Amino acid sequence: MSTDLERRRDRLARELAELQWDLGGLTYEMASRDHFRLDVLARQAAKLQHLDAELAEVERMLKLDQAGAAGACGSCGALYARGSVFCWQCGKDLMDRGEVGTVAGG
Numbered sequence: 001m002s003t004d005l006e007r008r009r010d011r012l013a014r015e016l017a018e019l020q021w022d023l024g025g026l027t028y029e030m031a032s033r034d035h036f037r038l039d040v041l042a043r044q045a046a047k048l049q050h051l052d053a054e055l056a057e058v059e060r061m062l063k064l065d066q067a068g069a070a071g072a073c074g075s076c077g078a079l080y081a082r083g084s085v086f087c088w089q090c091g092k093d094l095m096d097r098g099e100v101g102t103v104a105g106g
Contacts, residue, residue, distance in 0.1 A: 012055040
């Protein structure tokens with residue numbers, strides 16, 4: 001699994017760098033002509049933000065995979081091990097206790 005994630009991360013990083021380069025070139029061209037099209041810049045920036053968020057998620061999954069962690073705290077983002085009940089960093093309850101009361105009812 002880690003190899004697939006690493007390949008995906010590398011591909012996304014290349015695409016991100018290319019989009020950053022393109023956005024910079026586009027902005028330069030508009031500046032040199034003293035004519036900015038904010039709609040075009042905003043569309044390109046939105047693509048860049050979407051790709052950046054996807055890359056961040058892949059990097060988070062890789063970090064979890066490489067650390068052998070069970071997950072990340074929904075409150076502070078700290079990694080936690082399998083079997084953890086509380087987050088070591090912020091103290092948030094990591095267990096889903098919603099079903100406990102319904103089982104004992106019989």
